[in-house]
Amino acid sequence: MSLAAPRYAFAAPFETPPASPIRSLMPYAMKPGNISVAGGYPAQELFDVDGLTAASNQVVARLGTCLQYSNIDGQASLRTELARLTAERGLVCDPDTELAVTGGSQQALALISRVMLQPGDHAIIESPAFPNSVQALRYTGATVHTVPSGPDGVDVDALDEMAGRIKPKIVCVVASFSNPCGATISRQRRLRLLELAVKHQFLIVEDDPYGELRFAGEMVPPIAALAEGEARHWAVYISTMSKTMAPALRIGWIVAPAEVRRRCVGAKAADDMASSAWIQEVVAQYLADGRYAQHVPRIQAAYGSRCDAMAQSLTQSLAGRIVFNKPEGGMFFWARLNGDIDATRLLPYAIEQGVVYVPGKVFYADPAQADLYAMRMSFATMNESQIAEGMTRLGRALDACEANAPVSISLAA
Amino acid sequence: MSLAAPRYAFAAPFETPPASPIRSLMPYAMKPGNISVAGGYPAQELFDVDGLTAASNQVVARLGTCLQYSNIDGQASLRTELARLTAERGLVCDPDTELAVTGGSQQALALISRVMLQPGDHAIIESPAFPNSVQALRYTGATVHTVPSGPDGVDVDALDEMAGRIKPKIVCVVASFSNPCGATISRQRRLRLLELAVKHQFLIVEDDPYGELRFAGEMVPPIAALAEGEARHWAVYISTMSKTMAPALRIGWIVAPAEVRRRCVGAKAADDMASSAWIQEVVAQYLADGRYAQHVPRIQAAYGSRCDAMAQSLTQSLAGRIVFNKPEGGMFFWARLNGDIDATRLLPYAIEQGVVYVPGKVFYADPAQADLYAMRMSFATMNESQIAEGMTRLGRALDACEANAPVSISLAA
Numbered sequence: 001m002s003l004a005a006p007r008y009a010f011a012a013p014f015e016t017p018p019a020s021p022i023r024s025l026m027p028y029a030m031k032p033g034n035i036s037v038a039g040g041y042p043a044q045e046l047f048d049v050d051g052l053t054a055a056s057n058q059v060v061a062r063l064g065t066c067l068q069y070s071n072i073d074g075q076a077s078l079r080t081e082l083a084r085l086t087a088e089r090g091l092v093c094d095p096d097t098e099l100a101v102t103g104g105s106q107q108a109l110a111l112i113s114r115v116m117l118q119p120g121d122h123a124i125i126e127s128p129a130f131p132n133s134v135q136a137l138r139y140t141g142a143t144v145h146t147v148p149s150g151p152d153g154v155d156v157d158a159l160d161e162m163a164g165r166i167k168p169k170i171v172c173v174v175a176s177f178s179n180p181c182g183a184t185i186s187r188q189r190r191l192r193l194l195e196l197a198v199k200h201q202f203l204i205v206e207d208d209p210y211g212e213l214r215f216a217g218e219m220v221p222p223i224a225a226l227a228e229g230e231a232r233h234w235a236v237y238i239s240t241m242s243k244t245m246a247p248a249l250r251i252g253w254i255v256a257p258a259e260v261r262r263r264c265v266g267a268k269a270a271d272d273m274a275s276s277a278w279i280q281e282v283v284a285q286y287l288a289d290g291r292y293a294q295h296v297p298r299i300q301a302a303y304g305s306r307c308d309a310m311a312q313s314l315t316q317s318l319a320g321r322i323v324f325n326k327p328e329g330g331m332f333f334w335a336r337l338n339g340d341i342d343a344t345r346l347l348p349y350a351i352e353q354g355v356v357y358v359p360g361k362v363f364y365a366d367p368a369q370a371d372l373y374a375m376r377m378s379f380a381t382m383n384e385s386q387i388a389e390g391m392t393r394l395g396r397a398l399d400a401c402e403a404n405a406p407v408s409i410s411l412a413a
Numbered sequence: 414m415s416l417a418a419p420r421y422a423f424a425a426p427f428e429t430p431p432a433s434p435i436r437s438l439m440p441y442a443m444k445p446g447n448i449s450v451a452g453g454y455p456a457q458e459l460f461d462v463d464g465l466t467a468a469s470n471q472v473v474a475r476l477g478t479c480l481q482y483s484n485i486d487g488q489a490s491l492r493t494e495l496a497r498l499t500a501e502r503g504l505v506c507d508p509d510t511e512l513a514v515t516g517g518s519q520q521a522l523a524l525i526s527r528v529m530l531q532p533g534d535h536a537i538i539e540s541p542a543f544p545n546s547v548q549a550l551r552y553t554g555a556t557v558h559t560v561p562s563g564p565d566g567v568d569v570d571a572l573d574e575m576a577g578r579i580k581p582k583i584v585c586v587v588a589s590f591s592n593p594c595g596a597t598i599s600r601q602r603r604l605r606l607l608e609l610a611v612k613h614q615f616l617i618v619e620d621d622p623y624g625e626l627r628f629a630g631e632m633v634p635p636i637a638a639l640a641e642g643e644a645r646h647w648a649v650y651i652s653t654m655s656k657t658m659a660p661a662l663r664i665g666w667i668v669a670p671a672e673v674r675r676r677c678v679g680a681k682a683a684d685d686m687a688s689s690a691w692i693q694e695v696v697a698q699y700l701a702d703g704r705y706a707q708h709v710p711r712i713q714a715a716y717g718s719r720c721d722a723m724a725q726s727l728t729q730s731l732a733g734r735i736v737f738n739k740p741e742g743g744m745f746f747w748a749r750l751n752g753d754i755d756a757t758r759l760l761p762y763a764i765e766q767g768v769v770y771v772p773g774k775v776f777y778a779d780p781a782q783a784d785l786y787a788m789r790m791s792f793a794t795m796n797e798s799q800i801a802e803g804m805t806r807l808g809r810a811l812d813a814c815e816a817n818a819p820v821s822i823s824l825a826a
Binding site for chain 2: 005006008009010011012013014017018020041044047049052053056057060063064066067068069070102103104106107110114115116117118119121132135136138139140141169201203230233234242246247248249250257258259260262263266267269270271272273274275276277278279
């Protein structure tokens with residue numbers, strides 16, 4: 001009897017699992033002594049361990065009441081707290097009919113994608129974008145199109161033209177401090193997105209993991225918060241605790257029109273039954289304790305200072321050889337090499353020098369559109385002196401690459 | 414501008430969200446004084462609060478190291494413990510290439526469904542079955558067929574015939590103490606299922622939430638544990654901590670051939686990124702502490718005693734009016750009214766008398782096949798005297814229904 005694996009008949013989106021170029025860099029990013037600006041992780045040393053421990057202790061004291069199945073849409077305590085927090089961001093919603101707890105914003109995006117999309121349907125996402133967001137759309141079997149995004153966010157005129165042509169059911173953007181671009185969509189463009197949603201009858205889905213991490217400039221309300229009249233039916237907002245509290249909680253939420261939200265909850269019932277009632281109670285307790293409101297400014301301050309350090313050291317160490325827009329919040333710089341050397345060619349030299357970044361091309365759903373000279377650099381997880389040292393190393397790497405020096409690191413294309 | 418909700422173009426499986434007849438009974442089940450055998454929940458008073466608190470305290474003491482993103486396939490500590498536990502059940506697997514942590518067994522089923530199925534594909538599930546399992550299959554857009562199941566589990570000859578005809582990609586069964594039937598598939602039938610999987614090239618997916626809750630008879634190994642040679646490529650095993658530790662953990666796992674498992678992990682990356690590292694560490698710690706091995710026998714003993722009580726009181730209070738097979742484990746009795754009155758007609762009388770069960774028909778994916786006289790009764794959450802009282806009330810309800818007495822409760826059909 002043969003022991004060779006058979007050729008399984010996988011569903012089409014799973015026939016060829018996508019490579020994960022970011023994950024393949026992790027061994028280098030984790031190597032002691034190396035400086036990594038490659039990760040999309042929040043800063044571990046900033047986690048509010050004391051506050052989370054206090055919340056956890058309160059929940060464990062009543063643990064016997066937190067061990068059953070949760071409501072599919074989430075614990076009432078947490079929905080109430082999340083609705084309050086969302087209202088502080090400018091978006092008022094009913095915690096019972098318009099808000100549901102999800103397994104991070106990733107699950108929120110997966111649920112709304114599944115509820116709306118099937119093979120033959122179309123979706124649009126800005127480009128560049130976070131690859132897992134693209135995958136959530138693609139795994140529905142729908143066709144995913146991209147519309148260019150830049151320092152001011154998605155190109156609304158290109159979107160208007162494309163939406164008229166392909167009739168997307170959903171359009172996805174990160175409106176504040178996007179990953180990878182660090183871009184923020186202006187209020188005017190947000191209003192335009194709402195107009196287009198009504199005109200073309202698509203759901204405009206804003207994924208907002210970073211919006212609270214603003215350390216400069218003026219707050220712009222969530223897209224759904226700006227919706228009036230008919231536009232209210234087409235605006236969906238999703239967010240997460242992963243960047244402000246901790247990723248390990250796996251707590252996010254979705255705010256959507258009741259008819260849409262109801263189906264997302266149905267999809268969640270078949271997906272994982274509910275999120276952990278235990279962890280939901282910890283998050284609700286942490287929010288009710290007021291620790292969240294105290295903690296977020298600490299992250300803002302730290303990231304703001306690290307962002308300044310990156311801008312300064314990029315200017316010092318790579319003057320004239322790299323261009324960038326300094327973001328007003330979030331975790332990411334989107335920088336561009338302006339010589340002949342592209343970001344993929346530079347990478348082994350950088351790793352050899354002990355600094356790791358992510359080539360921008362991995363964030364393009366359509367490789368043909370990729371900006372080969374772009375690179376994503378996170379300022380979140382390194383302190384100011386590490387960042388300065390990292391940019392010095394990057395300068396040295398660029399020197400070596402320009403000199404066509406031999407390099408010991410070999411990476412998969 | 415109109416404020417009426419537009420007609421959204423949902424994906425086909427979400428156009429008409431399924432009703433949840435079990436959930437609609439919950440207000441009656443929760444009413445103080447009522448006795449509910451309707452729930453699918455484990456007994457809350459049996460949760461090992463002390464053991465979980467001890468594990469939680471150990472994890473919180475090192476909380477700063479448990480707050481980042483987990484590996485998508487789960488924390489190494491937990492995968493190791495789960496592989497050990499699975500081996501104790503007879504199924505040996507590699508924790509790094511064949512096992513992955515999931516959000517309960519529900520997510521495991523959702524992932525394997527998504528990886529294998531798309532519109533145009535076919536799947537088979539035993540009938541009756543847990544409605545959320547059916548939904549996980551249906552939400553892929555595939556066509557879901559049913560094969561009859563009974564006291565000995567799925568009808569393997571009917572499956573053989575159907576599989577030859579419709580070419581399913583996956584076949585799903587609960588092989589031990591099924592929900593709702595309480596049925597266990599014999600070793601011989603399990604071997605036959607493996608033969609059929611090889612013959613028709615489908616994945617045989619065993620969902621095993623209840624297998625450890627055996628309080629009588631002899632243990633039968635998981636289907637995948639019996640697979641030899643080529644059959645090893647076609648056997649998938651999924652399980653969960655929900656019935657033995659606590660549902661609120663939302664920790665389950667899947668054991669699958671490496672090629673299949675790898676794609677399930679890819680699907681999970683786009684679904685929710687990972688399960689909570691915090692909770693995973695709590696579960697791993699609890700298992701490593703040896704508390705799990707100490708605790709499961711306590712549940713077995715309690716459920717065994719409650720099962721005996723239900724059998725006795727059904728015999729006493731409804732002698733000759735109801736038939737049932739006494740299960741050897743799990744949580745459920747599948748009983749059948751043997752007069753003219755069906756389970757839906759009886760239900761309002763039962764609720765009026767203060768006892769709530771679930772009519773069996775809600776467990777049939779194809780309503781045309783439903784056994785209208787069947788009812789699912791859980792013995793897990795009520796103690797022996799409550800069960801006895803509940804069956805007395807059921808007898809009274811049947812009296813009233815037979816007498817065609819007026820009834821104050823009105824339920825949706």
